[in-house]
Amino acid sequence: MSNRLGRLAATALIAAVPLSAALAQTVTLKASHQFPGGKGDVRDEMVQIIAREAKAANVGLEVQVFPGASLFKASEQWNALVNGQLDISSFPLDYASGKVRAFGATLMPGLVRSHDRAARLNDSPFMKEIRAKIDKAGVIVLSDAWLAGAMASKRGCIRTPADVKGLKIRSAGPTFAQMWQAAGATIVSIPSNEVYNALQTGVAEATDTSAGSFVSFRLYEQVKCLTAPGDNALWFMYEPVLMSKKSFDRLDQKQRDALLAAGRKAQAYFAKETRGLDDKLVKTFKEHNVEVVTLTPAEYDAWLKVARESSYAEFAKEVPDGKQLIDAALAVK
DSSP states (O other), X not given: OHHHHHHHHHHHHHHHHHHHHHHHHOEEEEEEOSSOSSSOOHHHHHHHHHHXXXXXXXXXXXXXXXXXXXXXXXXXXXXXXXXXXXXXXXXXXXXXXXXXXXGGGGGXXXXXXXHHHHHHHTTSHHHHHHHHHHHHTXXXXXXXXXXXXXXXXXXXXXXXXXXXXXOEEEOSSHHHHHHHHHTTOEEEOOOGGGHHHHHHHTSXXXXXXXXXXXXXXXXXXXXXEEEEOTTSBSOEXXXXXXXXXXXXXXXXHHHHHHHXXXXXXXXXXXXXXXXXXXXXXXXXXXXXXXXXXXOOHHHHHHHHHHHIIIIIHHHHHHSTTHHHHHHHHHTOO
């Protein structure tokens, strides 16, 4: 009996070895972002696609997704990516413009204007330079994403620079903040996941943010009028899916290839969905009895004049190659 038990134990031990080896090879990556999870936010879905595709590739990869700033605060994600504490993030790149000032060009008033132009920007010398700066900082791009955005106010419609005079407005980044200030507004600096409470409590009276965030964060409950993107979108922001280069370099070639392929799939999904976000924004806000307007070409030009004299001028002065970056973006037809 003892011999039989010994043989059974030995067999069990041998059977366990391949399983242990397989488990040992599985790499678990952590993905963090500030957007709501499981509620149809395209940025969350991009990360979820990467997680699903990475697992389906069967190369020993698992991606755990932490939405809603549950792992890192919005402002902490860039440093965590650079340091390798965080593996993957859907990240509004301008949030890191305090670290790499050139990133401010990816949320510059009037620089993009339309979805078609955003798609052309992805393959331009302008974005080649931006990606080079991301790479130099120790981060890589898995998926490109440009989101159109809007402005909304508790007071009334924002159409011309005069409409924001004396308004407490939350700005997504420094370049828009400079334009709003030049038009006479007071700036409130908070991430998008804190805007609802700021509007509710009166800390802010207006905000600019992406079409996706306007819907995901239910801002229609707090504002009277929305200035939607339309044909003359003043607000476009680059919100790619990024990965820490330290984390990427730890993977074997099959795992890297699987993640890059997953990133391409997520990008293709986003490209298909992005225009629909604007339609969903308008529909949702109208359903909640919020007035919706868009800028006319003349109103857009009035804002662009303010932006050129404030945001563009400051950026060219503060960033060593700032003027060249702006010119490179504007050169894309």
